[in-house]
Structure formats: structure tokens, C-alpha cells
Amino acid sequence: MTTASLTDSASLGATSPKKGLSAWQTWGIILVTPYLLVFAFFVVYPVLYAFWLAHKPESYVHLFNDPIFVRSIWNTLAFLIIGINLKMIVALLLSGFFMNERKWVKALSVIFILPWAVPSIPTILSVRFMLNPEWGVINQLIFRFTAEDGPNWLNDPQLALFLAILVHIWKSLPFWTLILLAGRLAISGDLYEAASVDGANSWQKFRFVTWPSMQQLYLTCTILSMIWTLGDFNSVYLLTGGGPADLTHVLATLGIRYLRLDQVDLSMATIVCALPIILPLVYVMMKRLSK
């Protein structure tokens, strides 16, 4: 009896050829089906549909003749290259700061996570009002101290885009810091001890112990963050609304703008134009993950 059960459980999960599908496989298929349906209906089909809608060449002619589109490509690249690298470097440095065992540092790390835990809209709107040229607290302070009017922050396209990048960093810095902190915590303490014995200073410890162990994680995080930031609609839309004069759009907000203007073909074409940015990132990511 016992032996029989044991051999039975040894083949657990494997298909028994005699009975066709085992009960385990049948149940496995039944249980995985709901997700497959969700994936088919709400990921696969929309993606295929998007490509079908984006097939008309005249959409692309129209897009590249639209100065807003060309501008938003540059904005998107600025957002990714400046914004993400700045964010990841700060996250890397801050993760080192949060390694500290002091009580107040631990308490600070709990507060530090807030921007990520609260929804974007109230906080971004709060920043938007702070930057209001007349009533915002920043310009009122500038006026109080210098008796001069502060800049019209969100009316200068370059400044406004930079501020949108800062809002993005404010929101997602805690998440990446947390991930990199986990990476640092995974490094064995012995390595640091050995380095201390060899008389390494803190820069050398970072350069020869921390960085080699963190490099892979850091690059993975940077790539992932770039992919996700391409889809960041809130930071730009809620802060500047794409303005002034549609000069601060990124591809994400521009795609939605065309959709709201009932130009679905253009909207899809915008997304397809982002593929040269997305595909290399996804390719690198896949290679890293399959390693």
C-alpha cells in the first residue's frame, strides 16, 4: 500500500501515458486557463489590433510633418537619458545611505517610501500649485525675499519638462532605492571585512566590492525603468498637460492626446514610432533574464 502510494507520488505531475492526461494535468490546464483568457483578450488582441491600426503609411507622413510629434520624440529621449540616469545614480547613492543601522535612518527610510505608496494625482497637483506663478508658495517666497517676481515655471518649455522629470524622479526614486538596497544587503559582509583588512577606503570598497556585485542589478533596473518611464503619462500630463503650446509632450501623452482628438490611427502610429526605443531595451532585458 505504502509502496504503491510512493510510486504514485513519484510520478506526481507527470502525464501518465495510459490514461491520457492525468487528473493533475487536467486540473493544471483548467486552473491556468482564466489567466490565459485575460492575456489573450486584453494583451495579445489589443497589441495585434494596434499594429493593424498603425499600418497606414500616411499616418507616419502626417506624424513626421507634425512639429509637436518631432518635439515629443526629443522630449522623450531627454526624459529617458537624463531623467532615468539621474534617478538611478541617486538611487544607488541613497541605497548606500540607507544601509546605515542608525534608528533615525531606519525611521527616515519608512517616510522615504511615501511618494511611491501614495497615488500620483494629489501629489503632482500639489507640486503644480506650488509652481503657480502668482499664488504658488515658491514664487511668493521669492517675492518676499527678493521683491522680484519668480520665473513662470511651467510656461517655459525646457524648465517645465525638467520639472516633469523631477516629479517623475520624486515619485519613483523610493522604489528603485529599495530594490538597490536589497541588492546591497545581499552582498556578503565578509567581502567588506576582507577589504577592510586589506586597508581599503570607502571609495575602494564601493569600486571593488559593491559595484561588481551590483552592476548586473543596476543595469537591469535602468533598462526596466526606461521601459516603464516610456509609459509614464502622469508626470507630464498632470504637471504641464503637455503645454505650453504642446511643447512638453512625451510619446506617452502624445499618443493619448491623439486618441482624445479621435485620431486613433495617429495615436497607434505614435506608439509604433516608439518601437525603435522599446525593442532594443526589451531585447537586452530578455537576454539578461534568460541568462
Place this chain on the structure above:
Amino acid sequence: MKTFFRTASNEAKLLLVGIPVLIWTLLPIYHLCLFAFSDKQSAFSGALFPAHPTLRNFEVVFGQKHYFLHLFWQQLFNSVFIALATGALTLLVATSAAFAISRLKVKGGRTVLNLALFTYFIPAAFLAVPMYRTMGLYGLLNSQWALILAMVTIASPYAIWVLKQASDKLPYELDEAAVMDGATPMQLFRLVYIPLMLPSLVAVGTYAILLAWNEYLYAFLLLSKDTQITLPVALGNFLAADDSPWELLMTTGLIYALPPAAMYYAVKKYMVGGLTAGAVKS
């Protein structure tokens, strides 16, 4: 004495990082609270502290005494409903899938997981556009189910992945013992798997609820009737007016931001564990 100066200078260096980090983190949140507890005049005067703290704004919001807020309770309820429905559906879909992949070793399970994670290689705003159109084709547009299903689509891959990681750690002998006692796969699922996975289920459920509660873009695209929209969409609509009542907007925003923050801290232990487990592996 020398060591004293050394510790003091170390502490000072740490504070030099800590204080800017604290200010940077809290500034927008403090500003939000400042507006919520000030009357309009004091809020617009650039005061750094509320001279006469007041609860008047909350009274207006809870009493729905402003044109933009006449459906506040309805919209709050919509947000709650959509978040809870997303949490429940995600748990149902993801737990079944994770159980099938990790414990029943369904054929092709690994492929399903990889396909699922592929969802995250599509930037959210880019998926939103075709998703909006397909929801129209399915006849779901202007139904809250469109948003719920969209949120389940986005929450599930991460949920399945976290649950699979956690369930791989359960000892396999448990399943064998259950089988020896004559348990069917579904009994194993209900009586052994679910109880043991409870901590991870709490984390994943919270994650899905927070995702749906915080979502702006999909909600803004997929819902349009005033009686159906969630709170963030209502907040976005405030901006349409030239003379937006900013102090009320911030008050509503604060009310809207509190539940997810509280929930996050309540289950932080599980959330961070789940997150970091994956991060270090990659």
C-alpha cells in the same frame, strides 16, 4: 575626545544627506496637507503654516457642498468597489495559475509565466490606447468592468510571479502526504495550498488593490460618466475649470491618498519581502 569628534562628524555627514532627503520627500505632501487645513485666503497667500487651521474644507467635501464634489461619496464608493473587485479577481486568477504552474507542474507553465511577464515590457500608456479600443469592441466601454479587467490584466503577471516564487518554497512532501491521504488536486489547493500561502496572498491582494486604487490613466480613458468615475478622475476634472477650488481639490486628494498609504504600511512587511526576493534573484 578624538573619537567623539569623529562620531560627531560622521553624524553630521549623515544628516547632510538625511535632512535634504526628508525635505524633498515631504515637501509636496506637506503642501497638500497645508492646503487641506487652510482656508482659501491663507492657502493662496503662500503661508508656510496654517495661521488658523480649519476643518472647513473637509466639511465641504464630506457634505458634497461644491459643484465639483456633488458626487464625492459615489465616486469614493466607485474607487473602493473597483479596487476590491480588482483585488479579488487578481487573487482568483493569479492563485489558480501559480498553483497550476508551481504545484501541478502543468506543461508549458514556464512559458505561460514568461508570456505573462512580457506584459510589463509594454509601457502602460502604450497599452492603454489599443486597450481602450478593444474595450469598445467588447462593448465594455463606460462600464466599470472595463477598468477592473484592465487592472487585473496589469496586476496578474506580477501576482503570478510572486505567488509562484513563494509556492516553490513550500516543501513538496506536503503534496505527497496529501495525495497519500487520497486528496484530489482541488482539495490540495483548498486545504493545504491556500492556508500556507496566506501571507503571500495578503501581499498580492494588497498590491492589486493599491494598483487599481491609484490608477489614473486607464480610469480616465475607460470611464466617463460622472456617476461611474473614480476619485482620481474626478480630481483630474477639477483642472478643467478656470478658477479651480484648489483648497478643495487638495483636501479631496488628501482623503484619497490616505487609505493606500495606511494600507501600504499595514502590510509593508509582506510587500517589501515579496519585492526584494525577486529583485535580488534577477
